[in-house]
Amino acid sequence: MPNVQKYWEKFFKISKEIALYYGFESIETPVLESADLFKKGIGLNTNVIEREMYTLKTKGGDSLALRPELTGGIARAYIENGFSNQPQPVKFFHCGPVFRHEAPQAGRYRAFHQADFDVFGDDDPVVDAQVVQVICATLNELGIKNFSVHINSIGDKNCWAKYRDELKMYYRNKVGHLCQNCKKRFKENPLRILDCKEEECAVLKASAPNSVDYLDKICHDHFKLVLEFLDELNIPYTLDPYVVRGLDYYTRTVFEVIPENVSGSQISLAGGGRYDYLIQQLGGKPTPAMGGSFGIERVVNEMRRREIKVSNAKPRTRLFIAQLGDLAKKKSLRLFEEFRKNNIYISESFGRDSVKAQLRVADRMGVDLALIIGQKEALDDSVILREMQTGVQEVIPSDKIINEVKKRLKKIHPRQPANNQDI
Ligand SMILES: [Zn+2]
Numbered sequence: 001m002p003n004v005q006k007y008w009e010k011f012f013k014i015s016k017e018i019a020l021y022y023g024f025e026s027i028e029t030p031v032l033e034s035a036d037l038f039k040k041g042i043g044l045n046t047n048v049i050e051r052e053m054y055t056l057k058t059k060g061g062d063s064l065a066l067r068p069e070l071t072g073g074i075a076r077a078y079i080e081n082g083f084s085n086q087p088q089p090v091k092f093f094h095c096g097p098v099f100r101h102e103a104p105q106a107g108r109y110r111a112f113h114q115a116d117f118d119v120f121g122d123d124d125p126v127v128d129a130q131v132v133q134v135i136c137a138t139l140n141e142l143g144i145k146n147f148s149v150h151i152n153s154i155g156d157k158n159c160w161a162k163y164r165d166e167l168k169m170y171y172r173n174k175v176g177h178l179c180q181n182c183k184k185r186f187k188e189n190p191l192r193i194l195d196c197k198e199e200e201c202a203v204l205k206a207s208a209p210n211s212v213d214y215l216d217k218i219c220h221d222h223f224k225l226v227l228e229f230l231d232e233l234n235i236p237y238t239l240d241p242y243v244v245r246g247l248d249y250y251t252r253t254v255f256e257v258i259p260e261n262v263s264g265s266q267i268s269l270a271g272g273g274r275y276d277y278l279i280q281q282l283g284g285k286p287t288p289a290m291g292g293s294f295g296i297e298r299v300v301n302e303m304r305r306r307e308i309k310v311s312n313a314k315p316r317t318r319l320f321i322a323q324l325g326d327l328a329k330k331k332s333l334r335l336f337e338e339f340r341k342n343n344i345y346i347s348e349s350f351g352r353d354s355v356k357a358q359l360r361v362a363d364r365m366g367v368d369l370a371l372i373i374g375q376k377e378a379l380d381d382s383v384i385l386r387e388m389q390t391g392v393q394e395v396i397p398s399d400k401i402i403n404e405v406k407k408r409l410k411k412i413h414p415r416q417p418a419n420n421q422d423i
Pocket residue numbers: 155156157158159215216218219220
């Protein structure tokens with residue numbers, strides 16, 4: 001909606017500046033992708049694939065999906081465009097709409113937007129910290145100061161067998177208390193039970209074994225370094241064993257950024273993690289990767305909740321053009337465009353025919369100067385220039401009006417608008 005656009009624009013401006021500074025390049029990928037791309041990466045037993053992804057069959061019989069997240073498309077683009085042959089790491093920044101069929105609730109939409117920072121081809125823990133850093137820096141620059149990074153490590157293939165066994169042990173005599181989906185997950189992928197939102201499953205996970213306790217030495221040391229880098233960057237974090245992220249492609253570091261002082265369910269503003277196997281799963285060479293993404297609607301809502309001041313992208317107009325009669329209207333239209341070419345914002349109310357009504361609009365907008373072209377001025381090729389504050393008027397030849405306006409706008413102290421509403 002128009003009244004929130006300034007927050008969006010601020011988000012795009014800040015996130016992009018930070019992305020460029022940290023060496024991320026912009027990328028755009030299609031909204032529709034092969035459904036298999038997401039099934040392979042995200043995993044079949046996840047909420048996203050089981051319940052939330054919108055899929056469709058084309059007339060040619062292809063199964064497509066509206067992307068439920070951005071990473072799949074970016075990973076596909078990385079593989080298909082031969083980015084693995086370029087110097088690594090390759091860093092991408094991507095903003096765009098994503099789609100999930102979720103239960104409607106405040107702040108949650110079925111078509112929403114994400115901004116992603118992804119780094120391919122580097123498994124150094126410094127990359128993990130840097131992705132968390134760009135996300136925190138963006139929030140800070142937007143004025144969202146109090147938040148916490150909830151972070152965890154879920155290990156890699158070498159740690160999973162042991163952890164999976166532990167989870168199975170733990171849930172073995174509790175299967176009867178799990179929801180239908182989790183009964184299936186217990187057999188196929190017990191880790192996914194941990195992100196089930198059903199109440200009966202949430203209660204049970206409270207005393208489930210934590211993945212950090214089952215990391216092998218390499219994953220343990222990796223995670224330790226990530227945390228040391230975060231310490232160095234003064235990023236506030238909380239070790240949180242319940243952050244497991246609901247997608248199968250994650251390995252090792254996973255995180256969510258949660259605003260402080262929010263009552264009720266904690267809604268994360270951003271999240272992400274490492275996905276070292278995804279590129280290979282999708283048919284590329286083994287390529288470690290790390291990414292993080294913002295839910296842009298959530299960030300915008302948080303900015304509004306905190307009443308963060310954001311100035312309007314559109315400058316306030318200080319000039320208004322009023323006209324009377326068809327010839328004057330024609331001349332006004334042309335003059336309006338002349339002012340644009342001279343970078344001077346000007347407002348109009350061409351649909352109103354009474355000069356009095358038009359000047360009333362001008363007054364409400366709080367402009368400093370009004371131009372009036374009446375029937376006489378239209379014939380004479382002149383314009384009445386009116387200083388709104390004093391009501392003093394002067395007739396100026398049309399070809400001199402732009403320079404005269406420039407001079408006056410410099411001289412006159414701007415009025416405050418009578419109210420802040422756009423008219
Ligand atoms: Zn490991």
